[in-house]
Amino acid sequence: MVTVTVWNEYRHEKENEDVAAVYPDGIHTTVAEGLREAGYDVNTATLDEPEHGLTESVLDETDVLAWWGHKAHGEVTDEIADRVVQRVRDGMGLLVLHSGHYSKPFKRLMGTSCSLKWRDDGERERIWTVEPGHPIADGLPESFEVPRAEMYGERFDIPAPDELVFLSWFEGGEVFRSGCCYTRGKGRIFYFRPGHETFPIYEQPEIRTVLANAVDWAALGTGPDPTFDNVAPLEDIE
């Protein structure tokens, strides 16, 4: 059974009444609820726990880590960020949610600034499935709407995705690569754009379908662990 850890910085919900009204138990609780419904074994962890809740043993037992952060990226210690990065390279899946584009683990794994344009006007977003054969698109329609969203617009400064599954259209005139797949080391990474703290996006059925599919796609596999050594030849050398 695939084990998921949903990580949240969990600050907005404690500091802002409007956010608390939408996610009274924290975004992580809502995301975890959706993934449990999909049949996964789900735990949560938050910034203010010791080691941000991401001890070595927690990560060792995590097949897929989902990451939501926004206003406190800088408070994630370098040590824990590097631990997450290393665990991804060793094969753990990583789901990077919305404003997690600016998190330390994602930026270190991408090697780019991960910057973008943004606007928080509560406008309409329409998400188009551009790769209907991809497993993360299972059970989805050709397009669906997020009624009120924070806009993220291109140029999104990421490496070209290995697979691009979703594109977003925004009422205000922008587009965005909203569902991006990567492999780094042995780990599979999925960036998914929707998910602002002031809208109940993680309760929307299509969003829950995407996240459940993405966990399955990103789950730790059993491929070989490469060795990186000075090696003897396998064939005779003249």
Added chain:
Amino acid sequence: MVTVTVWNEYRHEKENEDVAAVYPDGIHTTVAEGLREAGYDVNTATLDEPEHGLTESVLDETDVLAWWGHKAHGEVTDEIADRVVQRVRDGMGLLVLHSGHYSKPFKRLMGTSCSLKWRDDGERERIWTVEPGHPIADGLPESFEVPRAEMYGERFDIPAPDELVFLSWFEGGEVFRSGCCYTRGKGRIFYFRPGHETFPIYEQPEIRTVLANAVDWAALGTGPDPTFDNVAPLEDIE
């Protein structure tokens, strides 16, 4: 349960004693045996059956089609080749085995000549896993040998694979992109190089692991069936 159809032109085995000694019931039977062991529901079809065994109803019930052909590519009718191509675009997975690189369905789906260099000297091949995090690499070692193989060498005239999982080293001095993933329409395609008719390669455990993994990776999904129409606007136009 995933349903697989293993297709074979099934000529070498009937016309050549050396091949019959290796694959007495045909290559398809041996490939099918390996996939059944992996738990799939497997049928076979061959060139000399009516409609090459690939009727509309057979294809409609096939999640993944494996294709082995070599000396009779030209005898596959255009109608059946196009039927296979259409079914792949509609989401059926396709495993193209060894000399199937020159089959009509593969060439039509790739859009290139699919040519390569070759030599049938029974030399040693070593297959390296270059993407250990890919699901098709599950359960495999970092590298493994095919003791006696027909050589295929670069330049392999294919589109750059969406994902490149295996590379081959050959005793005679060549290299080859041996495990290549593509998506065309909604269908997922995996080309896998090993598998000559005069060597018992499809009985080798690592080869069987690759094929079983590839079926799982390529299996028909439940993403949206796109519509291609003149459409009304979803938003007001000035």
Added chain:
Amino acid sequence: MVTVTVWNEYRHEKENEDVAAVYPDGIHTTVAEGLREAGYDVNTATLDEPEHGLTESVLDETDVLAWWGHKAHGEVTDEIADRVVQRVRDGMGLLVLHSGHYSKPFKRLMGTSCSLKWRDDGERERIWTVEPGHPIADGLPESFEVPRAEMYGERFDIPAPDELVFLSWFEGGEVFRSGCCYTRGKGRIFYFRPGHETFPIYEQPEIRTVLANAVDWAALGTGPDPTFDNVAPLEDIE
């Protein structure tokens, strides 16, 4: 000096007054004019010429072929379509313009249906540069508008582009992968979406910049011509 042939089916302009008002000498003439300004050696060819103007000698002397067709794709003979395809595989660049997505050469090179959604309401299109470091983006702004356009919307049934340079936003709610790079054989292919026959899009400066850049990017190179033969070993075989 790079030699370009601009091909046009050249029917709308002769049969429809509205189109003739926009492109009195044919779309090919306007496209060619822009490329000449950019310093290329440019010729034109049209459907109703002998061999559609694409004789062996014309193609042999063409480094980059630009292709505009719409209502008469079926009148292009298979022989000439295959000749173009072969020349691309041999290294000629190909620019596929707007409704050329449904042309025989493009569909044969892609291996997919190349279908899409469409609407001819003259709405606003905004083209976003998503890969600002790509040479086809040289000299362009982050985004620019086509004031009145025919809409093409996703799902665009193409192989995932090797490089995706532009995305389009449409007033009516759709998005589109508008600038797509491919390599097939030795040839480089660029699909560029804008360019409807009833709007003077090929006179727009940004569009001309894109096409001039694309010619430079796609121009025939001097890499090796692969041989596809039965070859002797380069190293001793046991």
Added chain:
Amino acid sequence: MVTVTVWNEYRHEKENEDVAAVYPDGIHTTVAEGLREAGYDVNTATLDEPEHGLTESVLDETDVLAWWGHKAHGEVTDEIADRVVQRVRDGMGLLVLHSGHYSKPFKRLMGTSCSLKWRDDGERERIWTVEPGHPIADGLPESFEVPRAEMYGERFDIPAPDELVFLSWFEGGEVFRSGCCYTRGKGRIFYFRPGHETFPIYEQPEIRTVLANAVDWAALGTGPDPTFDNVAPLEDIE
């Protein structure tokens, strides 16, 4: 005119007689000589210069930076490594040579460990051109040999290259992705495997052709500099 800076840690040559015999004026001098012959404006910089020779003004005037390092990666300061990374993201090309796979700038831009297998037995390497249509393959044969080379073997822990131009075959039984193209931010990066300090590889004509082509491919373009801001809508929002 394209301006190139060739950077070298320049330690082996001063500390080891065998290396000094091959590269008496340093590897950078030999690499620079080849690029000057190709018509570029070439400067050099080395580790022990102030700011490692990579001041802000040097980088600002560099279109493409070539990087050779091996035993002193750790002595490159984080500040200068980050400066190089930032300049690449802003559009400067980067050629990473041989053991530069472990350099700070390359690892930060890739986001992976960049580890590999290795062996220094002076064996034969054969480099195969797998993308003959790529501009970095201009003027090259289908394959060529490096008579004596340090072996690098897969798994090479890099992100899947955007474009894979060369593959290496090694006498001892390994293969390697030897010519790998990336875009990060606006900058284009080419990793090229050959080039050990104890062999005169940078004097070999094919190697010089590759490096000259790679400079041209990676040179700074004139695409838009994206803005990453809170932006006003471009269209009316309800």
